[in-house]
Amino acid sequence: MNPQRRALLRAGSLAAALPMAASAALPPPLPPVPAGTTPDALAGNQAYWQAVAAQYDTTDAIVQLDNAFWGSMARPVLRHYEQQLAMVNRDNAWYARMRFPADFEAARVAAARALGVGVDEIVLTRGATEALQVLIAGYNRLQPGNAVLYADIDYDNMITVTRWLQQRRGAQVVSIAMPEPFTHDNVVAAYVAAMERHPTLKLMLLTHVNHRNGMVLPVAEISRLARARGIDVIVDTAHGFGQLDMTIPDLQADFAGINLHKWIGAPVGVGAAYIKRGRVADIEPYLGEKAGDDIRTRVHTGTVNFAAYLSLPAALDLHAQIGVANKQARLRLLRNRWVEAARAIEGIEVLASADPRLTSAIASFRLKGRTSVADSYALSKKLVQEHGIFAVPRDGLASGACVRVTPGIFTPESHLDRLVEALRKVAKG
Numbered sequence: 123m124n125p126q127r128r129a130l131l132r133a134g135s136l137a138a139a140l141p142m143a144a145s146a147a148l149p150p151p152l153p154p155v156p157a158g159t160t161p162d163a164l165a166g167n168q169a170y171w172q173a174v175a176a177q178y179d180t181t182d183a184i185v186q187l188d189n190a191f192w193g194s195m196a197r198p199v200l201r202h203y204e205q206q207l208a209m210v211n212r213d214n215a216w217y218a219r220m221r222f223p224a225d226f227e228a229a230r231v232a233a234a235r236a237l238g239v240g241v242d243e244i245v246l247t248r249g250a251t252e253a254l255q256v257l258i259a260g261y262n263r264l265q266p267g268n269a270v271l272y273a274d275i276d277y278d279n280m281i282t283v284t285r286w287l288q289q290r291r292g293a294q295v296v297s298i299a300m301p302e303p304f305t306h307d308n309v310v311a312a313y314v315a316a317m318e319r320h321p322t323l324k325l326m327l328l329t330h331v332n333h334r335n336g337m338v339l340p341v342a343e344i345s346r347l348a349r350a351r352g353i354d355v356i357v358d359t360a361h362g363f364g365q366l367d368m369t370i371p372d373l374q375a376d377f378a379g380i381n382l383h384k385w386i387g388a389p390v391g392v393g394a395a396y397i398k399r400g401r402v403a404d405i406e407p408y409l410g411e412k413a414g415d416d417i418r419t420r421v422h423t424g425t426v427n428f429a430a431y432l433s434l435p436a437a438l439d440l441h442a443q444i445g446v447a448n449k450q451a452r453l454r455l456l457r458n459r460w461v462e463a464a465r466a467i468e469g470i471e472v473l474a475s476a477d478p479r480l481t482s483a484i485a486s487f488r489l490k491g492r493t494s495v496a497d498s499y500a501l502s503k504k505l506v507q508e509h510g511i512f513a514v515p516r517d518g519l520a521s522g523a524c525v526r527v528t529p530g531i532f533t534p535e536s537h538l539d540r541l542v543e544a545l546r547k548v549a550k551g
């Protein structure tokens with residue numbers, strides 16, 4: 123283990139002292155969204171968001187600003203999950219063989235409805251990683267000499283799989299770095315320039331909301347430009363679906379990997395792969411599975427966490443009850459609260475755009491000029507040890523490493539204010 127990571131883990135060891143979460147008492151039911159309220163107006167409604175926060179178990183041991191790793195289940199979803207786990211454990215194979223196939227299909231139907239796609243266009247996976255590995259590695263339209271593109275904002279493992287296409291399919295793998303500061307137009311221009319520079323491009327990986335600085339990529343626009351040149355795109359929407367007001371067809375892409383255990387709040391171990399109707403044949407059947415156009419032959423997970431999938435409909439119901447446009451507006455308000463204050467602090471560089479089209483819950487910062495991985499780990503450690511704030515170091519951007527901040531819909535505004543206060547002190551040295 124590298125020393126910085128070890129130090130960070132040690133710094134976080136207070137987590138070991140935390141009591142087990144008690145899901146015994148359920149919160150009062152969530153009140154309905156007041157009629158006629160716009161998402162932006164609701165975003166500042168303290169009473170409503172306090173009622174939302176009451177649906178979650180949260181810790182007082184630290185200001186937890188890394189809600190991008192995975193999404194805590196709300197207490198009613200956790201309760202449901204515990205009940206399903208107990209049922210499956212009790213009924214064992216009798217349940218798993220006799221009733222689970224229909225329940226699993228019902229979960230797929232619920233997911234398809236939320237994603238805005240046909241049931242035949244998705245297959246449930248254990249997360250975005252499994253979905254994207256299947257799509258990238260299984261894409262069979264590459265001829266030797268075709269180029270494949272990824273960018274510095276893409277997720278580490280997806281870059282690894284994309285690079286592997288060189289060995290597996292003889293593709294020429296090329297990469298670009300996003301401009302900084304990034305704007306809608308200069309980001310689109312970076313992809314257009316890459317398409318022009320590499321006329322043999324056949325496939326591009328596009329990350330909808332990246333995990334390094336949270337920039338929302340104009341995926342639909344880039345996908346349309348790619349399609350006009352005969353280039354396919356695979357979209358990593360691990361962070362997009364669930365926090366942005368969108369459905370999968372809005373991406374204008376034929377392939378996408380989706381997480382349902384981040385911003386939807388399903389139990390860990392739930393995601394989906396999307397393949398547009400008519401394109402299943404372009405993704406190989408999974409390791410010798412039957413050919414044909416049933417998308418389920420593209421993933422083979424083996425025995426799954428039954429209870430996790432059984433709890434997906436409950437998570438989707440709560441998501442729909444709050445409303446994705448309302449979630450997006452609340453997350454934007456929380457993100458803007460610290461981003462705008464931090465921009466005014468001398469010595470802090472904020473990696474975020476003011477353009478709402480590029481804005482997600484996630485944004486990052488660094489001390490000006492301090493771009494090494496060691497700098498970002500030291501800064502994150504300082505925030506934990508001296509200020510009781512947990513925000514995670516991220517590297518991989520061409521411009522250097524940074525510290526990522528991600529509120530959740532249950533994060534109180536006071537936590538962002540504590541971060542800003544800490545940044546003022548940290549910037550002074």
Ligand SMILES: Cc1ncc(COP(=O)(O)O)c(C=O)c1O
Pocket residue numbers: 190191248249250251252276277329331332333358360361381393
């Ligand atoms: C952009 C992005 N893609 C893919 C993944 C992989 O998601 P998972 O580990 O849940 O499969 C992540 C995880 O954080 C991510 O941030």
